[in-house]
Amino acid sequence: MVTIYLDKQLFSHLFKAEEKKYSVLREKILSHKDKFIFFYSNAHLHDLQQDTTDIKYEEMDFIQSIVDGNHLIYEVPNIVVAKETPRLAFNNVAKVGDLNRWVY
Numbered sequence: 001m002v003t004i005y006l007d008k009q010l011f012s013h014l015f016k017a018e019e020k021k022y023s024v025l026r027e028k029i030l031s032h033k034d035k036f037i038f039f040y041s042n043a044h045l046h047d048l049q050q051d052t053t054d055i056k057y058e059e060m061d062f063i064q065s066i067v068d069g070n071h072l073i074y075e076v077p078n079i080v081v082a083k084e085t086p087r088l089a090f091n092n093v094a095k096v097g098d099l100n101r102w103v104y
Contacts (some may be wrong), residue, residue, distance in 0.1 A: 003037045005072065008047040011040070015062045029066060039072040040086055045093045048086075060086040 005071055006014075017023040029038075041061050050057045063086045071082040082089075 001035070001037050003039065005039045005041070006066075008044045011044065011063050011066075011088045012059065014066075015059050033066060033068075037070060038067045039081075040067045041072045041074065042089070042093050045086065045090050048090060051093060056090075057087065060090060 013019070013022045014026045014029070017026050044063065048060065050061075067086070069083045071084050071086075073080040073082060086098050
């Protein structure tokens, strides 16, 4: 099966579907998602940490509707795939500022 990783900006455009091209692509993805495996990653969650509104939770639910909990985790040098919803992972992922304290 083909695996697809969409960046956070594309997920946001699909979520909002303000332009026709995004609403068309959104409908195609949702109607054919059984033919592909979609992933999200901690990078998406770190981007969502910057959102101070509750809209981020609706966006996480939308991401879940596409990815079915396929969480791609990159921890140098390993890549791990976990099954968890974006909301659950969001509550467990380190804040971006917390990660900076480990950089030497």
